[in-house]
Amino acid sequence: MTASRFRVRLGYLAGLLAIALARPRPTWLLLGLGLAVLGEGLRLWASGHIEKTRRLATGGPYAHTRNPLYLGSVVMALGFAVAAGTLGAVVVTLAYLLVFYPSVIREEAAFLRDKFPDQYGLWQTDVPLFLPRLVPGGPRGSRFSWQRVRANREWRTALALPILVLALYARGRWLPLV
Numbered sequence: 001m002t003a004s005r006f007r008v009r010l011g012y013l014a015g016l017l018a019i020a021l022a023r024p025r026p027t028w029l030l031l032g033l034g035l036a037v038l039g040e041g042l043r044l045w046a047s048g049h050i051e052k053t054r055r056l057a058t059g060g061p062y063a064h065t066r067n068p069l070y071l072g073s074v075v076m077a078l079g080f081a082v083a084a085g086t087l088g089a090v091v092v093t094l095a096y097l098l099v100f101y102p103s104v105i106r107e108e109a110a111f112l113r114d115k116f117p118d119q120y121g122l123w124q125t126d127v128p129l130f131l132p133r134l135v136p137g138g139p140r141g142s143r144f145s146w147q148r149v150r151a152n153r154e155w156r157t158a159l160a161l162p163i164l165v166l167a168l169y170a171r172g173r174w175l176p177l178v
Helices: 003-021 026-047 068-084 087-115 117-126 146-151 155-173
Strands: none
Touching: 003 068, 003 087, 003 155, 026 068, 026 146, 026 155, 068 087, 068 155, 087 117
């Protein structure tokens, strides 16, 4: 099984553990929600540009970072950790991100380099791997489409956001803080 497969499965487990460790308070919930919405906004923008395995996305957020979907996920996860309001939830989240994301990003880079060798080489020269550049770079060959957002099933991640916020709210409001 690749790191990608483990990432998704263990992500659910890490999320449940973070919720169990959570002690959310209104201020932390709002701050974390703001970060998470920012991350999901980036994911929506990126998913509107990508046609997985068919074409190399280089426009929109892909002109700022080669991994905007992962960057958006990291920002969402950090928002969730902030909203949880405990050091334990932050540690679980950071451990999960550090264990899985570097290897998954390397796997994807190798796949894209093999699948689109000429395009990837040009894009790689001008666009950083993860942390975004402020000014767009590279070929910028893709355009945003809501149809792509739908085809990439980004609605699942967008739906997870309010569910996680409700879970944290419920944890803070009704479950005993032991």
